[in-house]
Amino acid sequence: MPFACIFVPDFPVESLVRVEPELRSQSLAVLEGKAPLQKVFAMNENARRAGVSPGMSKLQIEACAGLVFRARSLSQEAAAHATLLDCAQSFSPRVEDLDCDTILLDLAGLQPLFGPLPKIARALARRASDLGLKTSVAVAGNPDTAALAARGFSGVTVIPEGKEAEQLGSLAVEVLFGNLAQDSVQLLETFSRWGIRKLRDLAALPDVALSERVGQAGIHLQKLARGATSRTLVPVEPALVFEEVIELEYPLVLLEPLAFLLGRLLEQLCARLEARALATQELRLDLELQNGYQSDESAEPAFSPSSHGRFSRTLRIPVPLLDWRTFLKLLQLDLKAHPPGAPIVKIRLAVEPVRPRAAQSGLFLPPTPEPEKLELTLARIAGIVGDDKVGSLELLDTHRPEGFRMRRFAPSEPQGLKLFYKSTVNAGLKPCSTVDARNSNARNLNTQKLDAQNIDVQNRDVQNIDAHCDLVTALRIFRPPVDVTVTIQDGRPARITCPKRKEMQGEILWAAGPWRSSGDWWEQEGWARDEWDIAVQGETGIALYRLVRDRIGGRWILEGSYD
Amino acid sequence: MSSLPLISTAAVSRPIAIAVPDWSTPDFKRLSLFATPKLAGVTSASRLEVRPSPQMVSSGVREIDTLTGGLPRGCLTEVCGPASSGRASILLAALAAATQRQEVCALVDISDSFNPLSAAAAGVDFERLLWVRCGVRLQKSGSPQRHPSTFLRAGSDTKKKENAHREIEKPVEQALRVTDLLLQSGGFGLVIIDLGDTSLKMARRIPLTSWFRFQRAVEHTGTVLFVISQVPCAQTCASLLLKVSGKKLSALSCQLSQETPTHAQLLDGLQIQGELLRSRLERKPVGSVTTAFTTKVRTG
Numbered sequence: 001m002p003f004a005c006i007f008v009p010d011f012p013v014e015s016l017v018r019v020e021p022e023l024r025s026q027s028l029a030v031l032e033g034k035a036p037l038q039k040v041f042a043m044n045e046n047a048r049r050a051g052v053s054p055g056m057s058k059l060q061i062e063a064c065a066g067l068v069f070r071a072r073s074l075s076q077e078a079a080a081h082a083t084l085l086d087c088a089q090s091f092s093p094r095v096e097d098l099d100c101d102t103i104l105l106d107l108a109g110l111q112p113l114f115g116p117l118p119k120i121a122r123a124l125a126r127r128a129s130d131l132g133l134k135t136s137v138a139v140a141g142n143p144d145t146a147a148l149a150a151r152g153f154s155g156v157t158v159i160p161e162g163k164e165a166e167q168l169g170s171l172a173v174e175v176l177f178g179n180l181a182q183d184s185v186q187l188l189e190t191f192s193r194w195g196i197r198k199l200r201d202l203a204a205l206p207d208v209a210l211s212e213r214v215g216q217a218g219i220h221l222q223k224l225a226r227g228a229t230s231r232t233l234v235p236v237e238p239a240l241v242f243e244e245v246i247e248l249e250y251p252l253v254l255l256e257p258l259a260f261l262l263g264r265l266l267e268q269l270c271a272r273l274e275a276r277a278l279a280t281q282e283l284r285l286d287l288e289l290q291n292g293y294q295s296d297e298s299a300e301p302a303f304s305p306s307s308h309g310r311f312s313r314t315l316r317i318p319v320p321l322l323d324w325r326t327f328l329k330l331l332q333l334d335l336k337a338h339p340p341g342a343p344i345v346k347i348r349l350a351v352e353p354v355r356p357r358a359a360q361s362g363l364f365l366p367p368t369p370e371p372e373k374l375e376l377t378l379a380r381i382a383g384i385v386g387d388d389k390v391g392s393l394e395l396l397d398t399h400r401p402e403g404f405r406m407r408r409f410a411p412s413e414p415q416g417l418k419l420f421y422k423s424t425v426n427a428g429l430k431p432c433s434t435v436d437a438r439n440s441n442a443r444n445l446n447t448q449k450l451d452a453q454n455i456d457v458q459n460r461d462v463q464n465i466d467a468h469c470d471l472v473t474a475l476r477i478f479r480p481p482v483d484v485t486v487t488i489q490d491g492r493p494a495r496i497t498c499p500k501r502k503e504m505q506g507e508i509l510w511a512a513g514p515w516r517s518s519g520d521w522w523e524q525e526g527w528a529r530d531e532w533d534i535a536v537q538g539e540t541g542i543a544l545y546r547l548v549r550d551r552i553g554g555r556w557i558l559e560g561s562y563d
Numbered sequence: 564m565s566s567l568p569l570i571s572t573a574a575v576s577r578p579i580a581i582a583v584p585d586w587s588t589p590d591f592k593r594l595s596l597f598a599t600p601k602l603a604g605v606t607s608a609s610r611l612e613v614r615p616s617p618q619m620v621s622s623g624v625r626e627i628d629t630l631t632g633g634l635p636r637g638c639l640t641e642v643c644g645p646a647s648s649g650r651a652s653i654l655l656a657a658l659a660a661a662t663q664r665q666e667v668c669a670l671v672d673i674s675d676s677f678n679p680l681s682a683a684a685a686g687v688d689f690e691r692l693l694w695v696r697c698g699v700r701l702q703k704s705g706s707p708q709r710h711p712s713t714f715l716r717a718g719s720d721t722k723k724k725e726n727a728h729r730e731i732e733k734p735v736e737q738a739l740r741v742t743d744l745l746l747q748s749g750g751f752g753l754v755i756i757d758l759g760d761t762s763l764k765m766a767r768r769i770p771l772t773s774w775f776r777f778q779r780a781v782e783h784t785g786t787v788l789f790v791i792s793q794v795p796c797a798q799t800c801a802s803l804l805l806k807v808s809g810k811k812l813s814a815l816s817c818q819l820s821q822e823t824p825t826h827a828q829l830l831d832g833l834q835i836q837g838e839l840l841r842s843r844l845e846r847k848p849v850g851s852v853t854t855a856f857t858t859k860v861r862t863g
Contacts, residue, residue: 366666367785369750377748381695381741389696393679393689404679409693414665471624472685473832473858474651476676476760492825503646512828533830542809543646544830560678562833562860563651563759 002107002117003143003233006088006124007136007150008080011101012042015080016070018132019246019264027052029061029069041072075245075348082241083131083272090275091124096143097236102150104143106233121156131271140164145227148199151175164227169200176202176221187214187221199225240276242269243350251290251343258344259332265349266324266331279320279356283327287311288346311340318410319371320357326372333379337387365414378409399519400527401559402477473562475546481557486547493532493547496558503538504545504558510535514549528552533562616844617802620664620752620787623656626856630839631803634753634787638802638843639778641790648807649835650759650791651676652858655685657753657789662688666752669693669745673738674760693751695741697734735765739773746780746788754781758792766796774800795840804841809833832858 008014012030017023027050032041038058050064061067081100088095091114094106107120114120121137128135138149140159145168149157152171159167173191176199177184190213196202202225210218223229244265252258262285273280289309315330357371369377381390391406482504487495498505513532520526528551535542544562549555619633627633634640634657644650654670659682661668668691670677675696682689738756745754758766778800781788790797795804839852 366664366752367750368667369748373748374750377744378693380744384737384740384744385695385697389698391694392692393682393694395679395683395689406694411667411691471649471652471656471832471856471858472681473830473860474655474681474685475678476651476674477678478760479675510828511825512830513825532825538646540645541647544833560676561646562830563647563649 002139002141003146004092004105004107004121004124004137004139005098005143005146005150006084006103006105006128007138007147008084008101008128008133009136009154010042010044011080012072012077013044014133015077016073017044017134018080018083018268019076019244021132023068023070024134027064027067029067030072031058031069032072038071040069070249071247073245073247075247079244079268080133082243083268084128084133084135085236086272086275087124087128087131087133090127091120094233094235096233098147102147104147104233106235107139118156118158121158125156127275132268140227142227142230143233144224144229144231148175148224148227159227165200165203165225168225168227169198169203171199173197173199173202173225175199176224187217190214240278240353241350242272242280242353243348244268245346245348247346248344251345253343255332255335255339258335258347259328261347262331262349263324263328265347266327269349269351270322270324270327273322273351273353276353277356278353279322280351281317281320281354282352283315283317283331284350284352285313285315285331286348286350287340287344288348289340289342290345309342311342311344313338317371317375318408320354321372321375322356323372326376329376330379333376333383337383368411368414374409399517401529475560476563477560478558481548481559484547484556484558486549486556493534496534496536496547496556498558503540504536504543506536506538508534509537509542511547513547516551518551526552531559618785621660622653623658623660624653624856626854627653627805627837630837630852630854631805631842632844634789635802635844636785636787637782639774639781639788639790639797639800640803640805641792641795641797641801642805642807643792643795644807645793645809646759647833648809649833649837649858650807651678651681651757652685652833652835653807654755654757654759654789654791655682655687657787658682658692658755659686659688661753661787662686662691664752665691667691667693667750668753668755669695669751670755670757671695671697671738671741671745672757673697673734674757675734676757676760693745695738695745697737697741733765735761735769739769742777743780746777746786749784749786751786753787753789755789755791758790758796761792763793766792766794769796771798771800774798801841802843804839806838806840808836808838830860832860 013028016030017028024044025046027044027046029043029047029052030041031038033039036058040052040054040056040058040061042054043052047064047067050067052061052064052067058069061069077100084101084103085095085097088103088105092105092107092110094108096104098104105124107117110120111117114123117139121139125135125137128137136150136154136157138146138153138157138159140146140149141161141164145159145164148168148171149159152168152175157167173196174188177188191202196205202222205222207219207222210222220229246261246265252261269280287310289311313331313334315327315334317330321327378390388406390409392409392411394405394407396403396405482498482501484504485497486493487497492511493508495507496505511532511534514530515532516528516530518526518528521528530549530551532547532549534545534547536545546559546562548557548559550557617635617637619635621628622631622634642650642653658668658670663686670692672695675698677694677696679689682692742754742756745751774797777788778797790801795801795806797804834857835855837854837856839854
């Protein structure tokens with residue numbers, strides 16, 4: 001059974017380079033510790049050639065020309081590790097998390113899917129590279145040999161069955177001791193004193209003599225050197241946490257560089273989601289603000305002399321999406337409408353994974369807006385008119401005037417062909433075809449009275465058309481209502497006066513009412529009103545209005561006009 | 564006809580002999596324009612293809628469908644009329660018909676005058692209706708700086724926003740921008756711009772280029788762009804222009820009796836007369852084309 005190992009050399013450095021790719025070509029050293037006692041923890045090959053080694057102080061390496069140093073970031077290492085796991089799990093479901101920089105995969109059964117073993121190894125390396133990590137990949141007949149080969153050889157290595165000892169022989173003994181525990185340091189010193197430099201030297205030692213001198217640990221190391229170990233993988237089931245974090249060297253005050261960084265993080269997250277065949281409907285953006293600023297979604301930023309402030313925004317999308325550009329645009333529009341109000345020192349972006357949307361468009365269904373475009377359009381419209389001024393309606397169970405609320409616009413998928421056909425035919429039109437205006441039946445252009453029977457409709461439900469197509473008289477609402485002064489004569493309104501809207505004032509020709517209604521008297525905001533329908537002789541003709549008298553406040557208002 | 568060139572290049576210094584062709588000769592008559600290679604690709608105007616008619620959908624009002632054939636997709640339709648002439652009723656009927664066809668609709672409400680109860684009575688499916696409520700919106704000026712390094716701002720136009728005075732964005736300007744976004748987004752079966760309560764002054768100030776832009780945006784799409792206004796605004800950009808007026812009020816069909824108590828009076832509805840002023844979809848017959856219909860008041 002073949003196994004593959006993905007190893008990331010200089011993992012702390014790679015985790016930083018993953019979010020700042022421009023550093024790859026430079027000499028980079030990673031520092032750990034508190035100032036001024038920071039020491040070099042890891043470095044890349046360029047820095048190694050420049051003379052940087054682990055344990056050097058910051059003062060010592062500052063003398064190196066062209067050297068860039070960064071503080072070690074555990075959060076970015078965690079994100080890089082999660083990325084590595086996602087990469088491995090996009091190939092095989094059986095993955096072992098050996099170390100933060102080493103992942104083992106079981107390749108059994110994958111050759112019919114991905115091709116021969118060398119092709120699988122190259123695909124692994126390419127996928128990791130696409131995710132921003134430079135890796136070494138090795139394939140062997142057992143997991144330990146694959147891990148040793150990945151750590152010892154750079155690039156892609158495939159060890160054929162039976163050739164483990166021969167291929168591993170050239171590697172240095174240090175490759176056996178990955179974590180440099182105390183016992184390992186002693187064994188390494190012992191091997192060094194014996195002159196054991198390569199794995200082939202260790203493999204050639206007699207078993208009995210070795211066990212007498214260094215015990216079972218030595219025997220185990222010898223088996224590793226010979227590539228003769230055999231074990232099963234301990235598969236890992238990591239929690240599906242998709243989060244990217246980036247700490248900034250200097251505070252951000254402009255939106256453009258923030259958008260640039262967010263784009264990178266979103267691209268990484270979407271790639272990880274795609275590797276697992278997932279999508280997302282919710283983005284959470286947490287920004288750490290510079291010292292002294294505190295902000296939340298609802299309040300204005302306020303200054304308080306305390307530790308780092310936080311700014312959080314959550315974007316919820318009605319349908320699962322996986323386009324990082326759409327997410328970036330939505331975040332940009334949201335941040336423009338709700339800026340954090342303080343310099344940013346740290347960015348955390350997390351997404352909630354969900355199953356992707358599976359939708360099949362019908363051939364005869366009416367077109368609907370694309371969800372991605374619709375979300376962007378709604379965000380832009382909200383930026384123009386306000387969040388609470390765009391959306392769909394929901395009527396509330398109340399008789400109170402304006403008893404409705406706005407909610408998020410999320411149209412449901414249209415139903416099947418049958419409903420569409422029926423509704424089109426009921427409307428008196430031929431379904432899914434162009435009505436030729438010249439040949440349409442029942443066109444009597446010179447009469448003012450139309451006969452419904454002249455309409456040529458093939459549907460049996462033609463008798464129901466009158467019932468379905470009764471035109472409802474609409475009432476246009478004045479928001480806010482128009483305050484008026486009403487002159488009462490013989491208990492009925494006779495004239496209305498409105499200084500602000502002169503076109504609405506005049507003699508009341510006709511009035512119907514009043515109709516009395518009230519409600520919510522058991523609550524603090526009770527209401528009671530008398531409604532009249534009136535016809536007013538205005539400047540442009542007779543207009544019909546709804547006149548309301550608030551019985552609690554005594555105020556007269558024009559609530560709307562019948563149109 | 565002689566084959567001499569009209570002008571001889573060799574005879575520049577000599578008097579030029581010009582041969583005038585004799586048009587009456589049989590040789591000349593045999594010449595046909597269509598034999599000339601340059602004109603061979605010209606198609607006779609009678610053989611030009613007629614632009615296909617747009618697909619028509621129901622407006623929700625049977626009489627209007629009979630008068631106009633319905634509302635054309637990919638075109639701008641305008642309904643104009645004074646207050647209480649039935650414009651909003653036609654708007655609700657069109658919305659109800661479109662939502663019942665399971666199309667997604669958008670209403671750009673410039674005056675924020677849409678009544679949900681009337682819409683529910685008309686049968687509008689709110690799940691498929693995007694309501695954009697335009698209104699006076701104040702743009703915030705830059706907040707006072709609390710820290711020398713200031714807060715997050717948007718780059719190059721930062722100073723403009725920081726120093727900007729409070730500006731009031733007019734509803735009509737909002738509506739034009741919103742309509743642009745909706746039409747560019749696509750996928751809407753019906754987009755309505757409600758200018759019914761907008762003052763004549765503001766409505767007339769909408770530039771013709773905006774209407775032209777909207778008309779081009781919906782062309783070749785399945786979207787019906789429907790405009791409600793007091794006076795015709797879209798002018799030549801509207802493929803269909805319908806004028807409505809309140810013919811007479813149902814409740815006032817009797818003489819205006821002062822003896823009848825008000826509580827015994829009831830508003831039945833409106834009697835509306837519609838006149839087709841323009842239709843680019845077919846040749847308009849001589850004489851005014853009108854129709855009449857009534858609306859019913861329904862309690863919610």
